[in-house]
Amino acid sequence: MAESIAEGVVEAIRTRLEGIAEDNGATYWFTPDRVIRTPTLTEQCLDASLSTIYALIPDEEEKVEEASLTLHGDMRLDLALATRFAPASENPLNPPDPDRWKLQNRMARDVQRRLLDDSTTPLSWFGALGVENLEVLIIDRTPEHTFLQGWALVFLRIVVRYSHLVSAP
């Protein structure tokens, strides 16, 4: 039984992120230990035995009619990117290097680079899923949302546009 295109898109993103291999920042800073799918982000997702965890979290998908028998799906999802961060102190006058903010920037860079890599045909890694576009809408590093003891965390909100026949969602 074939799965939906939406399912294929999510799995393609998960697989794509799983393939990140760090090279001390030349291309990427982090190799994720796990790339998980979760209905929401909880403490349970941040397993302290792991160093770097990326989580995919679903959100709304908007459907728009493109032609008589074709639809667009604009599928939003959130990525929560977390890496272990336990410095002796976060004193801003004597900050650790890298500090929390730098780690957030590194993870956000890694994932944007991986998803929007233009060294091959853009988005070709989606295969035959009919994906037309992928945009990063928001990068959220605000402490009110991301400050956790033991972890540096950053959220990315992305939208994936794909088209499909009405009869083949």
Added chain:
Amino acid sequence: MTVEELEVLVLALAAQVARLETRFNALYPEEPIEEDQVAAGFRKYRARAKEREG
């Protein structure tokens, strides 16, 4: 049925209702389930993102 019998019946029903209420409150406490810090941060982020998108 006499008034006295009716009173006994009402008291018995009231006692039964009280027992059921006690059981219901034990099963469904009014205290909200405590949200962990990670979930709370994500909920705030998501609410803000949706607000921005209108």
